Amino acid sequence: MEIRGAGRIARAAVEALVSQADSLAARDLPTYRKGMEETAAALLATRPTAVSLPNAIHLVLQAMEDAATVAEAREAVKERGEAFLRSSAEAVHRIGEIGAHHIRDGDTVLTHCNSEAALACILEAHRLGREMEVFATEVRPGNQGLLTLRTLSGAGISTHYIVDSAVRHFMNRVDRVFVGADAVTVNGAVVNKIGTSQVALAAHEARATFIVAAETYKFAPRTILGELIEIEERDPGEVLSPAEASSLPNVRVHNPVFDVTPAAYVDLIVTEKGAIPPALAYLIIRDYLGWSLEEFHKTFQIDHRDQV
Numbered sequence: 001m002e003i004r005g006a007g008r009i010a011r012a013a014v015e016a017l018v019s020q021a022d023s024l025a026a027r028d029l030p031t032y033r034k035g036m037e038e039t040a041a042a043l044l045a046t047r048p049t050a051v052s053l054p055n056a057i058h059l060v061l062q063a064m065e066d067a068a069t070v071a072e073a074r075e076a077v078k079e080r081g082e083a084f085l086r087s088s089a090e091a092v093h094r095i096g097e098i099g100a101h102h103i104r105d106g107d108t109v110l111t112h113c114n115s116e117a118a119l120a121c122i123l124e125a126h127r128l129g130r131e132m133e134v135f136a137t138e139v140r141p142g143n144q145g146l147l148t149l150r151t152l153s154g155a156g157i158s159t160h161y162i163v164d165s166a167v168r169h170f171m172n173r174v175d176r177v178f179v180g181a182d183a184v185t186v187n188g189a190v191v192n193k194i195g196t197s198q199v200a201l202a203a204h205e206a207r208a209t210f211i212v213a214a215e216t217y218k219f220a221p222r223t224i225l226g227e228l229i230e231i232e233e234r235d236p237g238e239v240l241s242p243a244e245a246s247s248l249p250n251v252r253v254h255n256p257v258f259d260v261t262p263a264a265y266v267d268l269i270v271t272e273k274g275a276i277p278p279a280l281a282y283l284i285i286r287d288y289l290g291w292s293l294e295e296f297h298k299t300f301q302i303d304h305r306d307q308v
């Protein structure tokens with residue numbers, strides 16, 4: 001929880017890989033590869049939901065594939081890692097530029113949680129001189145809404161702070177909802193901070209446009225195979241203090257930190273490659289992440305009959 005936001009999590013993991021690539025001592029290439037893979041496994045185990053993490057790690061480790069020596073592998077990982085860090089920052093910038101087109105002068109925008117990509121759209125619209133008001137939610141139990149408030153207030157944007165359960169109450173005043181994503185599945189469903197799906201339902205009912213800002217590496221290739229995104233459950237103590245909980249022996253506290261918004265409630269996904277309807281998620285996975293169903297079959301030697 002020290003590092004918030006799916007994009008920042010991926011960048012922190014890549015920075016760790018680059019640093020490990022530099023310092024890992026190994027006599028031969030297989031030992032070096034094994035050491036890097038162990039590092040990757042440790043990083044992957046930190047957060048189960050944000051698919052930006054495995055996507056970024058996979059991309060960087062793949063760079064070692066053609067290396068013939070330890071020195072070549074080390075250089076390749078560093079180069080690929082640094083390229084990822086640059087392109088990831090550029091992606092957020094580009095998403096901001098594209099997303100800002102969807103905010104009109106006079107709009108009221110609502111955002112939930114603290115997404116760098118979603119905020120980039122709001123900040124860019126503000127920079128372009130669009131008059132707007134923003135509603136930002138509290139985001140129980142982690143209170144990431146406070147981070148959002150600091151960014152918005154710091155930029156001089158007029159902001160209303162509301163508890164999560166007040167979203168529907170205010171939704172009739174909202175024109176656009178902007179949220180980020182921890183993962184986007186092949187069918188365009190969006191996995192994001194808990195409460196996002198309720199925001200989407202309220203937006204749908206009130207006919208407010210629901211826009212997701214997500215870099216292409218937030219799209220989840222393995223969902224092509226029907227794999228589900230694991231929803232992280234965090235410590236119940238974040239919701240109810242252990243002292244309170246111990247006085248309530250018949251109560252079980254649940255703390256899922258992400259939820260799934262079906263594609264039907266998503267109007268647009270703004271990526272650095274352009275804004276797409278959720279139905280085009282497969283194209284992002286195939287064309288920008290390089291994974292197609294055919295590739296999965298080749299890589300994992302999956303028999304078509306097993307897919308039925």
Ligand code: RI2
Pocket residue numbers: 003004005006007008009050112113114115116117118179180181182192193194213
């Ligand atoms: P960016 C965050 O989750 C929030 O769910 C946010 O909407 C999403 O990541 C995307 O954030 P967490 O990883 O990558 O902080 O756009 O739990 O910053």
